[in-house]
Amino acid sequence: MLTVHHLNNSRSQRVLWLLEELGVPYEVKHYQRDAKTMLAPPELRAVHPLGKSPVITDGDITVAETGAIVEYILERYGNGRLVPAAGTPQKLAYTHWLHFAEGSAMSPLLMKLVFGVLPDRAPKLLKPIVKGISAKAQAGFVDPQLKAHQAYWEDTLSKSEWFAGPEFSGADVMMSFPIEAAASRAPFGDDKPKLKAFLARIHARPAYKKALERGGPYAYA
Structure with a gap:
């Protein structure tokens, strides 16, 4: 199942929203920012070398960067939804x-x-x-x-x-x-x-x- 590695108060909230719009099943793995530095915890580096969110894992596929994630989800799960027709x-x-x-x-x-x-x-x-x-x-x-x-x-x-x-x-x-x-x-x-x-x-x-x-x-x- 697709997993969203979600950091609180971050851009990854958009990924959850997109998945809900499409009705795609997914899991959320939560991460909390450091209260002093507001940086992501080191545990995220186990998912992606930069240790930042959003990151998704889908089977053996890992995708980082919000724009790339949105494109991946829409191409794989969107079935033409939420993307205007080509050439328009x-x-x-x-x-x-x-x-x-x-x-x-x-x-x-x-x-x-x-x-x-x-x-x-x-x-x-x-x-x-x-x-x-x-x-x-x-x-x-x-x-x-x-x-x-x-x-x-x-x-x-x-x-x-x-x-x-x-x-x-x-x-x-x-x-x-x-x-x-x-x-x-x-x-x-x-x-x-x-x-x-x-x-x-x-x-x-x-x-x-x-x-x-x-x-x-x-x-x-």
């Missing part, structure tokens, strides 16, 4: 957002996270310097990037209900994490009605709720 504009959009979610979207979000915690982890004498550098980096580069990305997402959702067109797809599963992460750092205001509506739609889906039951507490929901 929707399929091109689907491919774009599938890769965008872990490429362009996550870079500024990760930088926001790093620069946000860096001052607290700096030596006491260096804290003021590190805090100033972090603030300048966020204000001068990271925050403008996040603002541009959110405007791009909002504009896309103003043209269609879902990222790859009128139908829900694996692209929406992939885009859920960067959007939820962005909203957790700075809740969307009235100028982002489409993003707020997107989050409301996915959170209301029965499969999303079932995945939360299987995965446990999830800070971004």
Whole structure:
């Protein structure tokens, strides 16, 4: 049976959600972050050399990286579901957002996270310097990037209900994490009605709720 090696408050929540949408049987092996470092436990290295989540095992097959996992699951178990027809504009959009979610979207979000915690982890004498550098980096580069990305997402959702067109797809599963992460750092205001509506739609889906039951507490929901 397919096993999801699931880390709390991580991108692997999307994998559980996708499996619930498809009705694919699976098992969950839970891992907890270190309370101080927030890093994954070393036990995950027994599954994959990088020791990170998400990772799935399916028989003797091991797949890491969320995008690759989503593609594998949809190709093996999807039977054509949640993927637009080949050769259509929707399929091109689907491919774009599938890769965008872990490429362009996550870079500024990760930088926001790093620069946000860096001052607290700096030596006491260096804290003021590190805090100033972090603030300048966020204000001068990271925050403008996040603002541009959110405007791009909002504009896309103003043209269609879902990222790859009128139908829900694996692209929406992939885009859920960067959007939820962005909203957790700075809740969307009235100028982002489409993003707020997107989050409301996915959170209301029965499969999303079932995945939360299987995965446990999830800070971004």
